[in-house]
Amino acid sequence: MTASVETNGDFKENLGFRQKLGRFFNVLLLICTLVGLVVLTALLVDVALEGGSWIRPQLFTNYHSRFPEKAGMKSGIVGSLILIGLTGLFSFPIGVGAAIYLEEYAPKNWLTNFINININNLSGVPSIVYGMLGLTVFGRMFGLFEPDSWLVKAFNIPVAAGMQGGWQFDLFGIPGLAIQLPFGRSLVAGAMTMTLLILPVVIIASREAIRAVPPSIREAAYGLGATRWQTVSTQVLPVAVPGILTGMILALSRAVGETAPLLIMGAFTYVPFLPESVWDQFTTMPIQIYNWITLPQEDYRIHLAAAGIIVLLAVLLSLNTIAVYLRNKFQVKW
Amino acid sequence: MLADQNSNNHDIVFTTKQLSVYYGKQLAIRDIDLEIQRHKITAIIGPSGCGKSTLLRSFNRMNELIPTARVEGKVYYNEKNIYAEGIDPVSIRRHIGMVFQKPNPFPKSIYDNVAFGARINKYQGNMDELVERSLRQAALWDEVKDKLKDGGLALSGGQQQRLCIARALATEPDVILMDEPASALDPIATLRIEELMEKLKQNYTIIVVTHNMQQASRVSDMTAFLSIDRSSPEARIGILVEYGVTQRMFIKPEKQETEDYITGRFG
Numbered sequence: 001m002t003a004s005v006e007t008n009g010d011f012k013e014n015l016g017f018r019q020k021l022g023r024f025f026n027v028l029l030l031i032c033t034l035v036g037l038v039v040l041t042a043l044l045v046d047v048a049l050e051g052g053s054w055i056r057p058q059l060f061t062n063y064h065s066r067f068p069e070k071a072g073m074k075s076g077i078v079g080s081l082i083l084i085g086l087t088g089l090f091s092f093p094i095g096v097g098a099a100i101y102l103e104e105y106a107p108k109n110w111l112t113n114f115i116n117i118n119i120n121n122l123s124g125v126p127s128i129v130y131g132m133l134g135l136t137v138f139g140r141m142f143g144l145f146e147p148d149s150w151l152v153k154a155f156n157i158p159v160a161a162g163m164q165g166g167w168q169f170d171l172f173g174i175p176g177l178a179i180q181l182p183f184g185r186s187l188v189a190g191a192m193t194m195t196l197l198i199l200p201v202v203i204i205a206s207r208e209a210i211r212a213v214p215p216s217i218r219e220a221a222y223g224l225g226a227t228r229w230q231t232v233s234t235q236v237l238p239v240a241v242p243g244i245l246t247g248m249i250l251a252l253s254r255a256v257g258e259t260a261p262l263l264i265m266g267a268f269t270y271v272p273f274l275p276e277s278v279w280d281q282f283t284t285m286p287i288q289i290y291n292w293i294t295l296p297q298e299d300y301r302i303h304l305a306a307a308g309i310i311v312l313l314a315v316l317l318s319l320n321t322i323a324v325y326l327r328n329k330f331q332v333k334w
Numbered sequence: 335m336l337a338d339q340n341s342n343n344h345d346i347v348f349t350t351k352q353l354s355v356y357y358g359k360q361l362a363i364r365d366i367d368l369e370i371q372r373h374k375i376t377a378i379i380g381p382s383g384c385g386k387s388t389l390l391r392s393f394n395r396m397n398e399l400i401p402t403a404r405v406e407g408k409v410y411y412n413e414k415n416i417y418a419e420g421i422d423p424v425s426i427r428r429h430i431g432m433v434f435q436k437p438n439p440f441p442k443s444i445y446d447n448v449a450f451g452a453r454i455n456k457y458q459g460n461m462d463e464l465v466e467r468s469l470r471q472a473a474l475w476d477e478v479k480d481k482l483k484d485g486g487l488a489l490s491g492g493q494q495q496r497l498c499i500a501r502a503l504a505t506e507p508d509v510i511l512m513d514e515p516a517s518a519l520d521p522i523a524t525l526r527i528e529e530l531m532e533k534l535k536q537n538y539t540i541i542v543v544t545h546n547m548q549q550a551s552r553v554s555d556m557t558a559f560l561s562i563d564r565s566s567p568e569a570r571i572g573i574l575v576e577y578g579v580t581q582r583m584f585i586k587p588e589k590q591e592t593e594d595y596i597t598g599r600f601g
Contacts, residue, residue: 108401216438220498222399224451224505225428234454235440332441333487 044313051306059307063272064288068299073308075271076288079187080256080315082275083284086191087198087255088248094195095202096244102203103210104232123200131261134193139265141182178279185266186279193261198251205247209240242330249323253316259286285312345372347509347539348393352407355388355397362388363572365407368558370509375531375540377554377580379547381595384560385572386543390511393541394430395423412508428455431502435514437494439486439501444469444478447486447497451505464504472500473530492523499530503538510534512542516549528553547596550580557583559592 062072106112136142144151145159145166152159152167159167166184171177183189213236221231262284269291271283289308292300348370355362363385370376370393378386388397395416397403408415416426428451439447448465457464465482469475474496478489486497495515502510512531516524531540531553544550550557557580563571576583576592587593594600 214438216434216436217440219396219399219432219434220438220440220501221450221454223394223396223427223432223434224454224501225424225426226451226454227424230454234450239441 047306047309047313050302051304051308051310054303054307055310059304059311064270064291068297068304071292071300071304073285073288073311075274076283076285076308077311078274079267079271079282080284080286082187082278083190083194083282084252084256086187086278087194088252090191090195091198091202091251092248095199095248096206098199098203099206099210099244100232100237103207104228104236119200119203123204126260127197127258128260128264130193130197131264133196134189134261135265138183138189138192139185145181178277180279183279185268185281187275187282188278190262190265190267190282190284191278193265194255194258197258197261198255201251201254202248205251206240206244209243209247210236212243213239239332242327242332246323246327249319249326253319253323256284256315256319257286257312259284259290262287263290285315346370347372347412348541349410349413350392350407351410353389353392353409354406355385355392356402356404356406357400358402361569361571363560364563366560366574368574368577370539370541371556372539373535373537374555375535375542375553376556376558377550378541378543378558378560379545379550379595380560380572380575381562381600382545383570383572384562386560387513388572389558389560390513390541390543393509393511394427394432396427396432398423428505429507430509430511431505431507433495433498433502433510433512433515436518437491437498439489439494439497441485441487443483444486444489444497445482448500448504451501455505468500468504469497471503471534472496473526473533474500490523492519492526495519495523495527496530499527499534503534507538509539509541512540514543514545517545524549547598551584554580556580559583559587559589559595561591561595564591 058070059072060077061074062070063075064073065071102112102115106115143149145157146152147159151157157167167181169179171179180186183192217235217239218231221235226234267287268281268283269287271281275282285308289305289312292305292308295301346369348368350366350368353366353368354364366389378389380386391397392405392409393411395405397405405417407417409417411426411430415421416423440450442450445465448468449461452461452464466475466479469478474493477493478484478497486494489497495518499510499515516527519527528549531542534540535555542550542554556578558577559575560572561575563569563573576587576589578588583592584596587596
């Protein structure tokens with residue numbers, strides 16, 4: 001028990017109790033921290049035990065099979081990587097562009113405030129809602145390219161019926177620049193849905209990175225006769241890029257793990273081929289894992305699923321490592 | 335020097351007429367009439383919050399970067415009103431360079447810091463020569479000539495501020511605005527900046543905002559004293575109280591308020 005140095009009539013210091021309370025909260029907060037960590041560690045250990053020995057070459061080289069020993073997730077891994085690449089390609093320019101506009105250009109008025117509030121709201125919308133949105137907008141395009149739609153009738157668009165139906169043409173007549181409307185169950189449709197899903201996160205992260213650039217740098221550039229775009233492009237963006245990339249990669253790692261929106265979009269659980277173009281059907285790692293878990297045999301349900309989870313976690317972890325590396329390497333120290 | 339300004343229009347760089355600046359509905363400075371003489375150092379002094387920086391930033395239209403700021407009245411630069419319709423503030427800022435309170439070099443190399451203003455303004459001459467000339471003018475060349483590719487942020491505070499001056503000189507301006515350029519520096523670095531200002535005034539017109547009365551009396555030729563309008567102290571409106579030759583202002587100010595401020599009775 002700590003004795004106080006001096007006693008004073010009007011103060012009832014009660015130091016012993018106050019210190020005990022402090023120690024109590026110290027322990028309580030430590031427990032709060034450990035709860036999450038312990039459960040996560042237990043999960044990881046369990047997954048590693050169940051699936052560790054199933055991390056074999058055929059997991060990466062084979063497609064799903066009727067025989068667990070031969071089953072792999074090649075199409076899922078490739079599908080996930082392409083999907084993430086496309087999602088990054090779509091969401092980076094749009095997200096960063098929106099962030100630059102909102103931070104550097106937008107006037108401070110009610111409309112901007114309204115947009116701000118809604119971007120924050122959108123980042124909390126459940127992913128399955130984005131799945132519905134993606135299905136309607138990108139997957140089916142409101143049925144505009146079905147044979148009996150008003151658009152097709154009005155413009156006499158040569159559409160085909162059926163699964164791979166719709167309107168297919170080469171953009172600007174250049175062979176290879178194929179476009180298929182609607183996007184259906186293609187990688188493009190999935191990537192665009194994922195883009196919508198992560199855009200709010202990308203915008204918020206990019207805005208924070210842009211806002212972290214000291215205003216004095218902007219003043220210096222303006223003071224030398226730079227235009228707004230010169231200031232943004234030559235001074236603000238180079239400083240903000242590490243932060244933007246970090247946010248971008250973390251958003252993408254969220255997209256890697258998403259299952260629900262793609263299931264709604266109609267991504268298949270059994271895809272025994274690799275996509276030949278971005279208009280092909282695809283599957284992803286989480287969908288493959290989900291598929292295995294629903295099968296009755298223990299080898300699928302437990303071991304292969306666990307192995308798949310390990311691969312998925314490895315991809316996530318490497319993405320996060322890249323993010324940390326980029327941040328540390330390129331961050332400007334003021 | 336004691337004879338008050340006896341100048342013709344040719345020696346006047348800036349003339350402000352009834353210059354008032356608002357931030358939103360708040361009036362910051364009111365009806366400032368001022369003539370800035372060429373190749374002189376003009377100091378703007380006054381208590382905190384009286385609008386010294388606001389006045390300084392009206393000379394290169396930097397106030398417009400604050401969305402709510404509004405300027406009334408006229409500022410003639412070489413007899414042209416820079417607030418007239420159709421004048422692009424970007425075109426003004428190259429001719430009227432600015433040095434800020436806190437050294438703010440870009441997080442780039444020393445060379446790129448100096449070359450930036452020239453590059454964005456499509457300088458056609460030899461860039462290496464321009465960089466060397468600007469750094470020499472800013473009395474920094476000898477210290478950095480062997481490490482031009484090093485980062486500007488690695489320099490000391492005083493060197494950073496001289497780098498910022500070199501950066502401003504590289505756009506070949508006519509006027510240099512300095513907003514308390516030495517307030518973040520130690521006394522030795524401050525002295526070097528003051529010596530530099532003395533040298534620069536042969537080729538440039540310098541307007542400097544300063545909190546430091548000794549600095550104003552040491553370096554400036556002309557002094558403008560701004561203060562809060564005493565008729566409505568609650569509104570905190572900055573007005574020009576007195577303007578004249580520095581020596582006379584510091585020895586025999588005309589206004590009681592100026593004397594009170596200079597002798598340290600308020601502010």
